[in-house]
Amino acid sequence: MYLYEMKVTFFSSKPYDKEFFDKANKKFNFELDYFDTHLGPHVLNLIDHSDAVCAFVNDKLNAEVLEALSKKSVKYIALRCAGFNNIDLEAAKHLGIRVCRVPAYSPEAVAEHAMAMILTLNRKTHKAYNRVREQNFALNGLMGFNLYQKTIGVIGTGNIGVAFAKIAKGFGARILAFDIAENQQLKDIGIEYCSLEHLFAESDIISLHCPLIEATHHLINKDSIRKMKKNVMIINTSRGGLIDTKAVIQGLKDHHIGYLGIDVYEQEEKLFFRDLSQTIIEDDTIQRLMSFPNVLVTAHQAFFTAEALEQIANTTLESLYHFEKSNDFENPNAVLI
Structure with missing residues (x-):
């Protein structure tokens, strides 16, 4: 002491x-x-x-x-x-x-949560859990896809991005990465660094692990979404400001974004870490997001x-x-x- x-x-x-x-x-x-x-x-x-x-x-x-x-x-x-x-x-x-x-x-904590969100959105385990509790054992609407041989883009390869890339690699996926500084350890295990434009165009799943700075504010926006594959999955466990929420909502409505998982939200300070179960939430944007069946929101718990x-x-x-x-x-x- x-x-x-x-x-x-x-x-x-x-x-x-x-x-x-x-x-x-x-x-x-x-x-x-x-x-x-x-x-x-x-x-x-x-x-x-x-x-x-x-x-x-x-x-x-x-x-x-x-x-x-x-x-x-x-x-x-x-x-x-x-x-x-x-x-x-x-x-x-x-x-x-x-x-x-x-x-x-424990960068693995955030990385593992990001993968949990991918698996939940894909295999719809949250919906299956609720169905079975209501004695509904039908499989209609629960179909997912194999992560094996899919392309997963990792934006930001600091400690958390590295941990996530290694986990994703274990599923047999092809991993693309973008960062201003390339990590040799990742390159040695077969992870490919590329331009942001190439990552957007090639990735079936995009996971954000970069800091929120001026250059990354609204990195996911109307223009970048347009460059992505149709039915892309976007995961954000980093900072809410990386995503232009209105652009993402439009992408969901246009069926260009197939899945969205967010553990962070640009206006989260008014919502997250609080019990608002008896409150009328006045944030129409988060309410609209949560209305989509292919959106998963957790309340900044990836580190937890x-x-x-x-x-x-x-x-x-x-x-x-x-x-x-x-x-x-x-x-x-x-x-x-």
């Missing part, structure tokens, strides 16, 4: 966050404050003498929020996720606030395994300790600024 006192305020926290962070904190003895609300300008009064703020994917860390945190003497922002599209890094740097993230936490949560908690607290002690990081990709 390091026995070092630091106060860390958590936002968008759930009972499972508290469970895993409290367990990891036995090594550090930090003071941990948990709030289930999203971080934004409206809740800054909750922060009291905190050294660090721990945020999640839908917390808003724009210049206004960061400036207010700086005035409250917050020194560190710990993102307990890999993505960092929700923070203004330039503003944080200007204010002298250091930022860290969790660049890799015990192994991933343990790694997220340990890495996050370790990073904060290194910040305060000015230690070198074993994984420099954990440090954003």
Whole structure:
């Protein structure tokens, strides 16, 4: 145990966050404050003498929020996720606030969920489960296709993309990949790198594993859909903003997109991680998406395994300790600024 006192305020926290962070904190003895609300300008009064703020994917860390945190003497922002599209890094740097993230936490967790979505959409196991529970054992409408010898396109071959490509390769599929940096390990096992246009044109299934940056915003749009095979399956377990949702809905209506699986959604901060079962959802776009029989939506759960949560908690607290002690990081990709 390091026995070092630091106060860390958590936002968008759930009972499972508290469970895993409290367990990891036995090594550090930090003071941990948990709030289930999203971080934004409206809740800054909750922060009291905190050294660090721990945020999640839908917390808003724009210049206004960061400036207010700086005035409250917050020194560190710990993102307990890999993505960092929700923070203004330039503003944080200007204010002298250091930022860290969790660049890799059981990439297999997200990769396996992406494959689970493919198998569910294809073999319609979710529909079969409901049918059998109603004593309907008919097979009509449940026909799928073999993944064997199909072409699966992987956009983004970081840790998660690599894990997914290896899983897909195990099904005997042909794997195409696109990334600005090619992974030699994947090339050595027969995975083909190609242009984005070629991947769109050749793939029966496209799985997104790239970060959300300016260049990838609405990567899946009206024009790119037009380049894809008819009846293509699109899977997104990365960030909602990679997909132009209105364009995808039109693609579904035109029967150009045959299947859609999303674990992320561009406007998810108003929906995901909440129980809205007794609420009228006013987001007509997500309601329209969920009305299609060939669309599968999960609520940002791809990361949600015990192994991933343990790694997220340990890495996050370790990073904060290194910040305060000015230690070198074993994984420099954990440090954003």
